[in-house]
Amino acid sequence: MPIRCSTLATVMGLACLPLISFAAELTPAQRLDSARAEQAAYLQTLKQLVDVDTGTGQAPGLKTVSQLLVQRLEALGAEVRTQSASPSAGDNIVGTFKGTGSRSFLLMVHYDTVFLPGTAAKRPFRVEGERAYGPGVADAKGGVAMILHALKLLQDERFDGFGTVTVLFNPDEETGSSGSKALIAELAREHDYVFSYEPPDTDAVTVATNGINALLLQVKGKSSHAGSAPEAGRNAAMELAHQLLQLKDLGDPGKGTTVNWTMLRAGDKRNIIPDSATAEADMRYSDPSESERVLADAQRLIRQPLIDGTETQVRLDKGRPPLAKNAGSQSLADTAQALYGQIDRRIEAIAMRFGTDAGYAYVPGSARPAVLETLGVVGAGLHAENEYIELSSIAPRLYLSVAMIRQLSTAAP
Ligand SMILES: [Zn+2]
Numbered sequence: 016m017p018i019r020c021s022t023l024a025t026v027m028g029l030a031c032l033p034l035i036s037f038a039a040e041l042t043p044a045q046r047l048d049s050a051r052a053e054q055a056a057y058l059q060t061l062k063q064l065v066d067v068d069t070g071t072g073q074a075p076g077l078k079t080v081s082q083l084l085v086q087r088l089e090a091l092g093a094e095v096r097t098q099s100a101s102p103s104a105g106d107n108i109v110g111t112f113k114g115t116g117s118r119s120f121l122l123m124v125h126y127d128t129v130f131l132p133g134t135a136a137k138r139p140f141r142v143e144g145e146r147a148y149g150p151g152v153a154d155a156k157g158g159v160a161m162i163l164h165a166l167k168l169l170q171d172e173r174f175d176g177f178g179t180v181t182v183l184f185n186p187d188e189e190t191g192s193s194g195s196k197a198l199i200a201e202l203a204r205e206h207d208y209v210f211s212y213e214p215p216d217t218d219a220v221t222v223a224t225n226g227i228n229a230l231l232l233q234v235k236g237k238s239s240h241a242g243s244a245p246e247a248g249r250n251a252a253m254e255l256a257h258q259l260l261q262l263k264d265l266g267d268p269g270k271g272t273t274v275n276w277t278m279l280r281a282g283d284k285r286n287i288i289p290d291s292a293t294a295e296a297d298m299r300y301s302d303p304s305e306s307e308r309v310l311a312d313a314q315r316l317i318r319q320p321l322i323d324g325t326e327t328q329v330r331l332d333k334g335r336p337p338l339a340k341n342a343g344s345q346s347l348a349d350t351a352q353a354l355y356g357q358i359d360r361r362i363e364a365i366a367m368r369f370g371t372d373a374g375y376a377y378v379p380g381s382a383r384p385a386v387l388e389t390l391g392v393v394g395a396g397l398h399a400e401n402e403y404i405e406l407s408s409i410a411p412r413l414y415l416s417v418a419m420i421r422q423l424s425t426a427a428p
Contacts, residue, residue: 077105100194105186124212125188153394158212165416203376226337248288252281343385
């Protein structure tokens with residue numbers, strides 16, 4: 016990042032000393048002013064990002080944006096490496112900034128979107144009133160631009176009191192991060208703090224996110240002619256219906272666990288008693304022990320069949336893990352609230368029902384890293400045509416990232 020004060024420069028009385036003392040004197044109000052002055056450049060970057068389609072799996076657009084992001088990180092002084100996000104299309108981009116301090120930060124967000132090719136041409140980036148619109152403008156290109164411009168502001172302040180700032184941009188979050196989750200987990204464990212830049216829908220930071228699992232139910236029965244010999248069959252569809260009623264309350268509202276049966280399948284022909292039936296449920300949870308609890312409850316309940324001679328099995332496939340409520344995330348939210356207070360604003364600390372990559376960064380039971388989600392720009396209409404960001408949130412949230420990194424770099428461990 017910035018030029019450091021070498022011994023030689025100090026001896027010669029060169030400009031670095033006054034610059035550093037100037038940086039130390041920047042008040043919160045001045046820092047917010049700098050962030051306001053950065054807003055036009057932020058929007059310029061955001062337009063460049065939004066106007067290229069980067070739906071997950073769309074290799075050409077992901078490549079174009081990846082090249083742009085590498086250039087931008089290098090221009091800020093990062094050492095940048097890219098690696099294939101196989102089995103996903105596109106690259107993971109990792110930029111590293113070395114400072115003079117000891118605390119380390121991972122700033123991460125995805126640059127893929129959910130939109131089909133041609134969407135950016137059909138409805139390109141546009142500013143209208145107090146909002147900006149376009150595919151992925153909030154989720155999460157607004158967050159990508161937030162990281163780049165927060166780093167720019169730190170550089171303008173000539174601040175390098177952190178130990179390391181690592182940036183990770185991944186290309187496959189919208190389909191589950193199969194080609195980036197291992198890297199996220201690995202990098203997260205090397206850092207003190209992880210900031211994830213998904214968009215909040217109000218001025219908030221997120222201290223907990225949901226995990227996502229799939230529950231799969233399979234019933235085996237016996238086929239037979241439904242007209243001439245129904246009694247010789249074992250109806251898997253009827254048994255499935257019975258099992259679903261037994262399994263309808265696997266959720267736990269008190270813990271925020273939901274289990275909803277959403278897909279059912281049985282039978283191929285109307286005149287055949289079906290010999291197999293399957294169902295799938297979507298499970299959301301925030302308490303890591305809930306995966307085991309739900310599976311154990313389901314296994315116990317399915318032992319009470321309706322139809323003798325059928326056989327039922329249940330399986331749980333783990334998806335994105337939760338960012339569980341934890342002291343480290345709460346402490347980061349407290350810091351955010353104190354820093355927002357210094358510019359006479361309030362920021363909420365919330366738990367959200369979505370699952371995000373923050374779940375891969377969080378290490379259950381460990382204080383390190385401390386993970387905070389939704390450092391991105393405030394927006395709504397995610398995954399929809401009317402997706403937008405609130406322009407008024409850009410400056411305060413740029414301020415927040417800069418102030419957090421400065422504050423935590425110098426805080427006592
Ligand atoms: Zn997202």
